[in-house]
Amino acid sequence: MIVDSLGRELRDLRISITDRCNFRCAFCMPEGKDYEFFPREELLSFEEIAKFVKAILPLGIKKVRLTGGEPLLRRHLENLISMLSELGVEDISLTTNGFLLKEKAEVLKSAGLKRVTVSLPSLRDEVLSKIVGREVKASQIIEGILKAIEVGLSPVKVNVCVVKGLNHEEIPEIARFFKGLGVVVRFIEFMDVGTLNGWSLDRVFSVREMLELLQRSFELEPVGRSYRGEVAERYRYKEDGLEVGFISSITQPFCGDCNRLRLTADGKLLTCLFAREGHDVKSLIRRGAKEEEIRDFVVSLWSKRKDRYSEERLELLKKGILPKKIEMFKVGG
Ligand code: SAM
Ligand code: SF4
Ligand code: SF4
Numbered sequence: 001m002i003v004d005s006l007g008r009e010l011r012d013l014r015i016s017i018t019d020r021c022n023f024r025c026a027f028c029m030p031e032g033k034d035y036e037f038f039p040r041e042e043l044l045s046f047e048e049i050a051k052f053v054k055a056i057l058p059l060g061i062k063k064v065r066l067t068g069g070e071p072l073l074r075r076h077l078e079n080l081i082s083m084l085s086e087l088g089v090e091d092i093s094l095t096t097n098g099f100l101l102k103e104k105a106e107v108l109k110s111a112g113l114k115r116v117t118v119s120l121p122s123l124r125d126e127v128l129s130k131i132v133g134r135e136v137k138a139s140q141i142i143e144g145i146l147k148a149i150e151v152g153l154s155p156v157k158v159n160v161c162v163v164k165g166l167n168h169e170e171i172p173e174i175a176r177f178f179k180g181l182g183v184v185v186r187f188i189e190f191m192d193v194g195t196l197n198g199w200s201l202d203r204v205f206s207v208r209e210m211l212e213l214l215q216r217s218f219e220l221e222p223v224g225r226s227y228r229g230e231v232a233e234r235y236r237y238k239e240d241g242l243e244v245g246f247i248s249s250i251t252q253p254f255c256g257d258c259n260r261l262r263l264t265a266d267g268k269l270l271t272c273l274f275a276r277e278g279h280d281v282k283s284l285i286r287r288g289a290k291e292e293e294i295r296d297f298v299v300s301l302w303s304k305r306k307d308r309y310s311e312e313r314l315e316l317l318k319k320g321i322l323p324k325k326i327e328m329f330k331v332g333g
Contacts, residue, residue: 001060002298004271004305010298011062011259015049016332017080018069018265023097024133025121027161027190027197028328031133035329042266046080048285052263054087055294059302063091067332069265072100078111085112095119095159095333099136101144109151116148117186119159122167123177131166145183157245158183163190168205172217179218179242186232186245192313193273194327201317207233207248220244230257253310261302264330269298272307273333274325 002010019038024031044052053064064084071077071094084092091114098118105116122128123138148156158178162168171187178185187210192199214220219238231254232245248254262270267285268278279301284294309323316323 002302004302006306009259010059010261010302013061014065014067014260014262014332016067016069016265017071017074019330020073021068021070021329022073022099023070026131026166027163030197033196038266044265044267044282046083049080050083050087051285052281052294053084053089055291056298057087059295059298063093064089065093065095067095069329070097072096072104078107081108081111081113093117098141098144102147105144105147105153106151109153113153115155116153117157117159118145121161122170123174127167156183158185159188160185161188161190162205162210164203164205171210171213175214175244179237182242184243184245186247188247189250191249193331194325196327204250206251207246208251210246249310255308255311262331269301270331271301271305272309273331274309276324
């Protein structure tokens, strides 16, 4: 176990395996901008990722989540999952936009994937297509979710990034739909990740507002956090006990429990979602460093860590400071 300078233990690893995406979500990677993607040779290979994970597992990593860009765009992702599974990573999960999930769910499950989170910002085809920047039917993503449930990826969760004026009115409708399927939804405040998504405080629909809106249709009661570092504020429907979560990175930051290390597709380590820059671990891996050296690099990085951007944000905004940050599709959420 290792702790940072604020006493936070390293437990979770989030690995972005590509910065490319088949969607252009308004809150992440809006259409009509020029994006530069990592050249293929800059991407860590699956063997390199596995080498990194193997080296740092003894530090107490409990969970590994694969993300992107869109992780299902990376060919033969199942091979990476098998490799991680063989290393003994028990909790391997994936965050995806769900577009390719129906065809991939079974092979991913067989390879050792445990859980999946599907991001779906609207159930209305027209709104969904507008948000994700291409024509998509919600039913296609829902079929992916149903397939994931069928093959036993459990639990399947749904993430809804809520942007005021874009999809906030749909919260009760989305909640009702997934309640019917027994699927846990997490509503997420629109975050100021990167600099391209046109974020401003007045486009944030706060968790308080989300709760108020939902409580007009459902009776909810709070559920305590199940472990330290859990990011979602959890509630349950009184009617059936199903949970619903809220992630309030903007209005109620939770940096005090943040235990997550991020690895980008091009081999940089980030100690915060809102980091300005990463720490190159790829060159260490590529020059054949021993596991111990890689581990020492992470220990040194983590022990110096002081990040608490979400708690500092409002002060910075008041002072008119807008720090440069890495884009969400490079960090992976
Ligand atoms: N492409 C995959 C997906 O969309 O699930 C994985 C990567 S995506 C960057 C990870 C998560 O970040 C998704 O749940 C997405 O909704 C969320 N997200 C993206 N931009 C966001 C923003 N500005 N604020 C809050 N959540 C955001
Ligand atoms: Fe792609 Fe996910 Fe970003 Fe949407 S949120 S543009 S699906 S990476
Ligand atoms: Fe963790 Fe950074 Fe988010 Fe705070 S702002 S919770 S330190 S990722």
